[in-house]
Amino acid sequence: MIAEKKSNNTKFIKTIMILRALQNNGTITAKEYETMKEYFKKAYAPDIAMV
Secondary structure, three states: OHHHHHHHHHHHHHHHHHHHHHHHHOOOOHHHHHHHHHHHHHHHOOOOOOO
């Protein structure tokens, strides 16, 4: 169970980093970033918070 949570945390962090890079490049808007961040937060259910 602990390994599963760590894996989900890692996936979430990597996904957020990719989304931020896309936002910085202008590929996605800030609204799209927030929407996708919330989607992946629900999908991965991480026990950490990203701002």
